[in-house]
Amino acid sequence: MNSNLKVSEHKIVVPENPVSKFLFNDTRSAIIWLVIRLYLGYTWLMAGWHKVTSPAWTGENAGAAVSGFINGALAKATEGKDVTGWYAAFLENVALPNAKLFSFLVAYGEVLVGLGLIVGLFTGIAAFFGSFMNVAFLFAGTLSSNPLLFILATWLVLAWKTAGWYGLDRWALPLLGTPWKRE
Template sequence: MLNLLRKNTIAAGVLAIIRIYIGYQFIHAGFAKITSGGFDASGFLKGAIASSTGEHPAVQGWWAAFLEHIALPNADLFSFLVQWGEILVGIALILGLLTNFATLMGLVMNFSFLFSGTVSTNGQLILLAFFVLVAGANAGKFGLDRYAMPYVRKYFTVKGNHRKGTTVA
């Protein structure tokens, strides 16, 4: 199965569709936040913190502590990061540019939303993103990664290595 995801051209096409779908979901969410006249995450953060108490808390205490002591005091920064992060992840996934990194950043955001008690499409997007992430370079085969990754690999080539072309793993 792993070999199929990482090497098969048909799988690359299916992964491109999945990647574009995930990217669209991120762009759609980010665009809605940017054009709504000023996205403010503080209400969401306060609601998540409030959901950490009671008999059956939806948010775990350690995450609520992070939200209360780090995210909430910096709500403006987190608001900026969420809306523009969603836009940038969406663009990168649709274009197939730095696909693995964009997918990883999308996973971080989706897990953050889940940790905060949100039940939406986040679980579905996480599941799909794992297929894209496991597929590695094949997920960006039909995208700009095909052209960009040789330059990225060249940039991260270890200088002074005994074998020419050996890259950092």
């Protein structure tokens, strides 16, 4: 048996890799996550703000932009490009008939993700919902910056314990029973 493994009451404990321990459990890495968090937060906030202030997203023509986006994705699916059949079915049968609702969800969701990441409040949850939206855009055949944003958001989800250290999570998470302790 590997000498690094510890056996304790019928379970094997594998020691954590020092790099991942530093990145995901050590508050000294929080400055790295702060930079990533602020970049992602700003990107989401600006994208959402553009939508929230646009009549095609949340104004008198709410749903128009989402309908156009969905129809573009459905055209790609018809051509057999970039959009899988099951996602096209979801877009056609769920999202398109509810385009106005999805319009508000996307616009305000982007703003909330951006604000959560910028102020560092519920960082892991905000990053999760940001990555969820990135995946939805990717499934719809939209490449642009979505792969990069998805990767960075996924890293923030993994780093939830330290990513909000320079933010409101430093105070909010211990109140919710997720304390940090000194070693």
